[in-house]
Amino acid sequence: MNELLTTLLEQEENLQFDAFSNDDALQLGNLIVGLAKELGKGIAVHIENDAHPLYTHYMAGTNEGNIYWINTKKNVVKHFGHSSLYVGEKYKSEGTTFKESSGLSADEYQGEGGSFPIVVKGQGRIGTVTVTGLTGEEDHWFAAEGIRRLLGR
Template identity: 70%
Template structure:
């Protein structure tokens, strides 16, 4: 396993919640929006949901309906594979193939690109997703991870 894959798995191990409530979803979403405004300087889409329904959605100025597609396609990867969408895409690249060649999944519903990260509660597992769209996949991933770190005080 290469260093990138190890780092991505380490993030999933490190960035876990003791609990994840609707209020935490709101704080996480607002933290990511603040990061986009203050540090990135570009508009992004942020979507957070639990296994049942959306908890936070915000599309900043500069986003478009295309971001709806990317949010859903990346979120679907986390829900299916149980890892960040960046990890899943990078894993297939490391194996010398592409996400779509390896999985055979529809590109209309799945994209192994960075930007969606599992919301993990210790002792419970994955309870939802946080997804960012509007930048490169790596930057989307970083915004989601930085938001979680900020919320967790790490």
Template identity: 70%
Template sequence: MMSEILQQLLTQEEELQFDAFTHQDALQLGLFIIQIANEEVGQGIAIHIENDEHPLFTHYMAGTSKDNAYWVNTKKNVVNHFGHSSLYVGESYKAQGTTFAESANLPSSDYQGEGGSFPIIVRGQGKVGTVTVSGLTGEEDHAVAVAGVRRLLASR
């Protein structure tokens, strides 16, 4: 039996899919997330969006630091490795009564099962990239990334 949080996170991934995802979409997504940070969060965050080949958008707002680069990288790597949001992956270990750090057998220098990175999924194609937010709690980072994706999809 899957926990409610895990089911909600999987539902987000099924629901928040694109018909296509272009470089221009990445720019718009990044700008929407900055807007959300300014209007709703009220503090600076780091935003990084890439396709599976290279970065498409990176912005570190005032108040962020080089520590955010570590978190962006390690959360994004989790999505690329597991194919699900970093929050889902972290929660899936908790649901098994352990933690990502204890049981994933991946180096913490490169992987952190904390919320904030979300897969960019194109229907019929699968994951084509990631959107990652850092600077808040893992749950808040995840919520901001998801809110940005929702806003981009709603703008179409």
């Protein structure tokens, strides 16, 4: 396993919650949006548990195309249980691409960075936080950094 994949797995292991409430989703979403504003970036943020959406915000500069990216990235996390960046990079490390080798419809799944699993210790993955509007790596950074800051790490 290459260094990036190892780092991404460690990040998933370290960024887990003891519990995750609707209020936590609100705080996380607002934290990510605030961070994007500080850095002068325009992103869309979507947070959900596996039952329903908890937070959605589209900043200036985003559009209806971001709906596609939110849905296709979060579907990857739900299907594989790992961040969408990890999944895409895993295929690349095997000498192929997500699109070529996953066997999943590009209309519903994209192995691009930006969706991160919300994991509650002892329960497993209970939802997703998804960011779109920038490069996959930048989207992933905002999602993971938001969780890191909310957890105080």
